Amino acid sequence: MTQTITARARPGYHDAVARFSIHEAMAGLQGDLETGLNACVECCDRHAGAGRVALRCLTADEELTEYTFEDLRDLSARAANVFHAQGIRPGDVIAGLLPRRVELVATVLGAWRLGAVYQPLFTAFGPKAIEHRLATSGAKLVVTIDGQRAKLDEIPGCPPVAVIGADAAPAPGDVDFRAALDAASPEFDPVMRRGEDLFMMMSTSGTTGLPKGVPVPLRALLAFGAYMRDAIGLNETDTFWNIADPGWAYGLYYALTGPLLLGQPTIFYEGGFTAESTYRIIDRLGVTSLAGSPTAFRLLIAAGTEAAEPVKGRLRVVSSAGEPLNPEIIRWFAENLGAPIHDHYGQTEMGMCVNNHHGLEHPVRAGSSGLAMPGYRVVVLDDDGRELGPNQPGVLAIDMAKSPLMWFSGYLNQATPALAGGYYRTGDSVEFEPDGSISFIGRSDDVITSSGYRIGPFDVESALIEHPAVVEAAVIGVPDPERTEIVKAFVILAKGFEGSETLAEELRAHVKKRLSAHAYPKLIDFVADLPKTPSGKIQRFILRKAEVEKQAQA
Numbered sequence: 001m002t003q004t005i006t007a008r009a010r011p012g013y014h015d016a017v018a019r020f021s022i023h024e025a026m027a028g029l030q031g032d033l034e035t036g037l038n039a040c041v042e043c044c045d046r047h048a049g050a051g052r053v054a055l056r057c058l059t060a061d062e063e064l065t066e067y068t069f070e071d072l073r074d075l076s077a078r079a080a081n082v083f084h085a086q087g088i089r090p091g092d093v094i095a096g097l098l099p100r101r102v103e104l105v106a107t108v109l110g111a112w113r114l115g116a117v118y119q120p121l122f123t124a125f126g127p128k129a130i131e132h133r134l135a136t137s138g139a140k141l142v143v144t145i146d147g148q149r150a151k152l153d154e155i156p157g158c159p160p161v162a163v164i165g166a167d168a169a170p171a172p173g174d175v176d177f178r179a180a181l182d183a184a185s186p187e188f189d190p191v192m193r194r195g196e197d198l199f200m201m202m203s204t205s206g207t208t209g210l211p212k213g214v215p216v217p218l219r220a221l222l223a224f225g226a227y228m229r230d231a232i233g234l235n236e237t238d239t240f241w242n243i244a245d246p247g248w249a250y251g252l253y254y255a256l257t258g259p260l261l262l263g264q265p266t267i268f269y270e271g272g273f274t275a276e277s278t279y280r281i282i283d284r285l286g287v288t289s290l291a292g293s294p295t296a297f298r299l300l301i302a303a304g305t306e307a308a309e310p311v312k313g314r315l316r317v318v319s320s321a322g323e324p325l326n327p328e329i330i331r332w333f334a335e336n337l338g339a340p341i342h343d344h345y346g347q348t349e350m351g352m353c354v355n356n357h358h359g360l361e362h363p364v365r366a367g368s369s370g371l372a373m374p375g376y377r378v379v380v381l382d383d384d385g386r387e388l389g390p391n392q393p394g395v396l397a398i399d400m401a402k403s404p405l406m407w408f409s410g411y412l413n414q415a416t417p418a419l420a421g422g423y424y425r426t427g428d429s430v431e432f433e434p435d436g437s438i439s440f441i442g443r444s445d446d447v448i449t450s451s452g453y454r455i456g457p458f459d460v461e462s463a464l465i466e467h468p469a470v471v472e473a474a475v476i477g478v479p480d481p482e483r484t485e486i487v488k489a490f491v492i493l494a495k496g497f498e499g500s501e502t503l504a505e506e507l508r509a510h511v512k513k514r515l516s517a518h519a520y521p522k523l524i525d526f527v528a529d530l531p532k533t534p535s536g537k538i539q540r541f542i543l544r545k546a547e548v549e550k551q552a553q554a
C-alpha cells in the first residue's frame with residue numbers, strides 16, 4: 001500500500017488534536033509495529049515502481065545526479081549484502097562518517113534493510129568525538145570516505161572500516177565500499193523488526209558529562225511522518241529541501257527519513273553553506289519548501305535583498321529549527337522572499353513536537369515556538385514537577401502517558417533523571433501564552449546553542465585540557481546576533497605558558513582537530529582563577545552573567 005499525500009485544505013489544529021488517533025498514524029505505514037516493520041521498506045520499497053525520483057544529489061560543484069526509489073531499493077539491497085558479508089546482523093550498529101552523498105543514503109537504507117541500526121557521525125568531528133560515540137554504541141563497522149579515513153587511525157579499537165575512495169585503492173584491511181556495492185547482489189529480503197527495535201543511534205550533548213547515546217526505536221517513524229505532514233506541511237506538489245546535515249538529528253530525521261517516508265524526493269548538497277549556492281539551488285531545482293536553522297536564514301539575509309530577488313515568490317513555506325526564530329527574520333522573509341517562515345521546536349530525544357504548523361490551520365504569533373504537535377501533550381513544570389499555567393516560567397516537558405508519538409525511553413546504558421515522574425523534562429525554559437502557544441526563554445542548564453548545534457561545555461573543556469598549555473578550562477555560550485550563542489573559553493594556563501593570540505589560535509586549532517570543527521571556542525580569555533562552589537564545581541553561570549553584563553555596557 002502506498003501512502004499518497006494530496007494537496008488539501010489545511011485541517012484545523014484543534015480538530016486535528018481532538019481527532020488524533022495512533023491507529024490513523026499507523027495507517028501511514030505499510031508494516032505493523034507489533035508484527036513486522038522495516039524502515040527501508042517504509043522509506044523506499046513501498047514507493048518504488050512508478051519511476052519516481054527519491055534523491056537529487058548535488059556535488060560541491062553543483063553537478064546533479066538523480067536517483068529513483070527503484071535505484072535506492074537496489075542500492076540498499078547491495079549495501080545490505082555487503083554489510084551481511086562483513087558479519088553485521090540485525091540489531092548491530094553501523095556508523096556512517098559520511099558527507100551528503102548517495103553512499104550515505106545507501107548506508108542508511110542498507111543498514112535498515114538488514115535490520116541494523118544506523119549511527120551518524122558528523123563529518124566535522126575529530127577523533128575524540130568519534131571515539132566516544134563509537135565506544136558508546138559498540139558499532140561493528142564504520143563507513144566513510146577516504147578524506148575522513150585518517151581520523152579513524154587515531155581511534156584505539158576502531159571497528160572495521162568500509163571506505164569510499166576517490167582514486168587510490170583503500171588501505172589494507174579496509175573494505176572498498178564502492179567496489180563491494182558494484183559486486184553485490186541487488187536482492188536482499190528486508191528483515192522485519194518490531195516498533196520497539198532500534199534503527200538509529202543518535203547522541204546528544206549535556207552539561208556535565210560526555211555526549212549521551214539516544215536510541216531511536218522504529219516507532220519513531222510515526223512521529224517523523226507526523227512532523228512532515230503537520231508541521232512542514234509537505235504535499236505532493238512540493239519540492240522539499242532541508243539544508244541540515246544528516247550527521248545530526250534534524251538532518252537525519254527530516255532531510256532523509258521524513259521526506260522518503262512520505263514518498264517525496266529529498267535534496268543533498270555536498271558543498272558548504274553559502275547564501276549564493278542556496279539561492280541558486282532553490283532556483284534551479286524549483287524548491288518550494290525549505291527547512292534550516294535561523295543562522296542559515298540570517299546568512300541569507302546578510303547577502304542582501306538583491307541576492308534574494310531571483311527566488312522571490314518561489315518558496316511556498318519555510319521551516320526553522322535548532323534556535324529560536326527572531327521576528328526580524330519572519331518580517332524579512334515575508335517582505336523579500338514572499339514566504340511564511342515558521343518556528344519549530346524539538347530535540348534529538350523526541351524529534352520536533354512544538355511547532356507553528358504549516359499543515360494545520362492555527363494563528364501564528366511571531367516570537368512563539370508554536371503549539372504541541374497532535375500526538376504530544378506538552379506541559380510546563382515547576383521545580384517540584386507541578387504543571388504550570390500561562391505566563392509562569394518553567395521547564396518544557398512531555399507528558400509521557402498522554403503522548404502516543406513520544407518514543408524516547410532513556411539514554412543508552414545510563415540513568416535518565418529527565419524522565420522522572422512520568423514526564424520527559426527537556427531542560428528548556430519556556431512559558432505558555434494564554435492562547436496555548438509556547439514562548440522560549442532559554443536553557444535551564446549550561447548547554448550551548450550555536451548555529452543550531454547543541455554543544456556540551458564539558459566536551460569542549462575536556463578537549464582544551466588535553467593541550468599541554470591548559471590546566472583548567474570553563475566553557476560557556478555568550479549571546480551572538482548571528483549565531484544565537486558563540487562558544488567562549490576561560491583558560492588557566494600551566495606554568496611556563498603565557499597567554500597570547502598565537503596560543504589562543506593554537507588552542508582553537510587543537511579543539512577543531514580533536515573534537516569538532518564546529519565546537520571550538522571562538523573567544524578565549526586567559527584567567528588566573530575560575531569561580532567555583534565550595535566543593536570545587538565550576539560556576540559557569542557566574543561567567544555567563546558577567547559576559548552578558550559586559551555586552552550590555554558595550
Ligand SMILES: CC(=O)SCCNC(=O)CCNC(=O)[C@H](O)C(C)(C)COP(=O)(O)OP(=O)(O)OC[C@H]1O[C@@H](n2cnc3c(N)ncnc32)[C@H](O)[C@@H]1OP(=O)(O)O
Pocket residue numbers: 122123124125243244245248249250251272273293294295296297321322323346347348351352450451452453454517518519
Ligand atoms: C532537533 C534538531 O536537531 S534541531 C537542529 C539541528 N541543528 C542543525 O542542523 C545545525 C544547523 N546549522 C547549520 O546547518 C550550519 O551551522 C549553518 C548552515 C547554519 C551555517 O554553516 P557555517 O557558516 O558553515 O557554520 P558552522 O557553524 O556550521 O561551522 C562552524 C565551523 O565548522 C566548520 N564546519 C562545519 N561543518 C563542517 C564539516 N562537515 N567538515 C569540516 N568543517 C566543518 C565550518 O567550516 C566552520 O569553520 P570556521 O569557523 O573555521 O569557518
